[in-house]
Amino acid sequence: MSSVTLFGLCGAALVGLGLFGLIVQPGVLRKILAFNLLGSGVLLLFGVIARRGAAAGIGSDPVPQALIITALVVAFAATVLAVALLRRLVQETGRDSLDTDG
């Protein structure tokens, strides 16, 4: 049980937690938080895969690292869009939940 595997299991648990939060949380902000947890869990798994690809004097495979950085920036842009939509929703309906009528 190396520490890399440990972080892999931690990543798997985060994916499960994020998925649970995304489905169950009623408030949209909490869903966005759960999505960020889910995203960081997925990227942790990718990081463990990268770490296991260590070779040629480098601690971790550079290709997945670049992909993770790109995915982080995409996840941030997604969070910005989601938060902006949420703020507009709160302005319009005064509520933080999606079940508006219609």
Next chain:
Amino acid sequence: MTLALNVFTIVAVVLGLVFFLAGTVGLLRFPDTLTRLHALTKADNLGLGLVVLGLLPQVAWPFGGLKLIALWLLALLAGATVGPLLGHAVWTHARGREPPP
């Protein structure tokens, strides 16, 4: 000579940790937010200072050391800013009016 430095490092780091412990105990035990804030900012900054001081001989000089000191100064700046802001927020939230200047 290196033995003395190592001993100094261990002593300084342990002292720093003691202050961190004191800060955490303060956080848990103190009655309201303002006193907790006091405990946190004072104890943690001092604790961090001691840990940095202790690590200085272990780190490649001059760049490693300068980075550590810069780290500590930034933490001081952060603490110095967050403290009054949180205090201001707590004061106005609790009493609903601006604190005396």
Next chain:
Amino acid sequence: MDSLFTLTPPAAWGAPLLVTALMLPVAALMLAFVLGGRHAERVVLATLPIGLGVAVAIAAAVLHQGATLHYDLGGWAPPLGVSLHADGLSATLLLTTAVVLCAVGLYARADFRVPSGAREARAPLAFWTLLLAVWAGLNAVFLGQDLFNLYVALELLTFAAVPLVCLRGSPQTIAAALRYLLFALLGSVLYLLGGALFYGAYGTLDIALLSARLASGDPIAPAALAAAALMTAGLLAKTALFPLHLWLPPAHAGAPAAGSAVLSALVVKASFFLILRLWFDVMPDPLTHLAAQVLATLGAAAILFGGILALRQARLKMLIAYSTLAQIGYLFLVFPLVASPAAAPALDLVQAPGAWTGGVLQLVSHAFAKAAMFMAAGLIAGALGHDQVRGLGGLGRVLPMTVFAFALAGLSLMGLPPSGGFAAKWLLLSAAIETGQWWWTLVMLAGGLLTGGYLFRVLAPALSTRGPPLTLVKPVERSRELVVLGLALCSVVLGLVPLSSFGLVQIGRLGATGIGLP
């Protein structure tokens, strides 16, 4: 345009064509964003024909070469580099995208014109730049050969499609856009997780290399099974297949007419295209047979569920949105029919159009028909001032061309001869019978009846001659009606084209699945 067609581009032309198809919308997006104001619309209307020409050239190049076009970006070959790939299917979809976007561009000029006096307005700038971004995302998905590159393309598409939904800004559309974004992000994250596991098991993200390593005989790594399952689940969420369809109707009905047309006709197809690539280009055949049954069952459920709910909708655009749910179900019936072990003996490929051609034909004819239908609904809502199906009595007398176009599109959706939809459903039906899977025929026939049902609900009152004549709130421009009619005719004409001429669609397919296509 036909001068280009006869010009037989040598193979060396393939590379710059693929790059132009990918980068033209991106460059136009940046130019339109910087110039802003009225220039944004002009940049789009200038770029659309060029993009159409490039799509035609790519189709010609693929047809001429008879093989897939391939190009390594930056000169770096996979697995390190990213490559572009254009087979018959992607060339067809590039062409469909260009045609539908040209029609939407012409249609939307009246809705998104900068009001006189203002230098720039929110909705026009947003619409025209988002239209180019949707185009860029679609071309990147259809041309991608690397799983992570496809992930970034999917995100580009999602960030372009979500603001389209709430371009008008009413509370319902904002809630619909937020729900769409959350579903799309869940889909993207699951897709990314699948990609990560594929990389963890086989050390590459290139579809061709992955397929080779997966088929290399040794037992498939459990990570690959988990990856395929997660990726499919993610892509199903983005395609709004039956259990994961909650977000589609309010989102597609809430968007402005031009936006709904693009969303329903094209955006939903991009993630479906990736499911096709995953199960026919990456995974080995025995697994595809297994997954095919699951996907087709969900597809059948979508056909019935979407059809029944469409019958009960009060608003015209919601009815059409639920119709999209149902028609997507047809697409998923392709999997068991193409991948069935009891495939008919390998007839001559070009002459014997198989379920694959039927599926692609359904993709293309649905794109034309649904875009035409949503734009017609936009014209009707604009003219009458309301969107209720009940209030359409006698519409045919007032808006004859729009109702005629709506009926033609409906013809194609129902699958009545001579429309493209009929040819697609006929091919799927015959393939189902040839491969002995008769139960899919029942689903298709039931779906056709349901489609007929909810379209009858709209067309019967519209074409009735009794009752008081309707008063128009706003006159409808003849040019916009012609655009809608033209698109609906495209969908119908697809059925008149002799089936043997669909050789383009088969290119790059035989080698991949390795079984004689029925």
Next chain:
Amino acid sequence: MSLALAADAGLALLILGLAVWTTIARTAFGAVIGFMAYGFLVALVWVRLAAVDVALTEAALGSGLTGVLLLGAAARLPRDAAAARPGWGLRLAAGVVSAAVAAGLAAVVLLLPVPGPTLAPVATATLPTLGLGNPVTGVLIAYRAIDTLLESVVLVLALIGLWSLARDEDWGGRPDALRAANPGAALVLLAQVLPPLGLLVGVHLFWTGAIAPGGAFQGGTVLAAMWVLTLVAGLTRPPRVGGRGVRLLLVAGPALFLAIGVAGFWLGGAFLAYPAADAKPLILAIEAALTLSIAVALGLLLAGPPGARE
């Protein structure tokens, strides 16, 4: 049980604890605070996984800027905003599905080959031809340049989507989401003292990205954070949405990247290829433009849609 493993186990448990807290916290504000602490610890994990570039990005972007964003949103939520929690049926089903996914992934992690397949040797072998020392920057700028190009376009697109959420009459105004009502003297002091240092760190991160961990994304994020700090403290005003200058800045990075990429057809033999001779200066030019565009884009993404015109 070596000491390092124990430390890692502690870190992993702390992260899981914070993640659970973020999910079950009563108030949204508490959950966001928990998430920010969680983010910084995940940055530590990236250092433990020997991915320093990712650690920088996670700390600056994943928890720093995302934290600012979510704090702003949490502060504006109405007090009684918590909608009804779903019935136990849905919670049970969601729990079962999530647990199954987590268990499956854990099994896959245990079954994955330990010396996993890697592209590290191939990636580092051809680095010298690009004049680069940092393989991650090599992958981002050369081998998978198309992903980074589309990535920077995604940022501009997110900004267009954000601006499209404004009200029609507010178009052309200045984004107002960041302006603090009455920034305290302490915040103004911080906004005067920190940005010069932050600017130095940001530019250093961009510059050192070619040979050591860092690069356009990390440098741009630090610069954006400093700009946001001055915006919150009210020392600077966000630019008008309609301004062509700010749009040129936003598009400079991707546009230069695309231009050099197209020039690659003739200079380097393929789209997005670099000529063998002067690859390094071209790459640095692209990185500089990208850093600038990313800094402006991230700052404006945090500044929100254009608000009421004063």
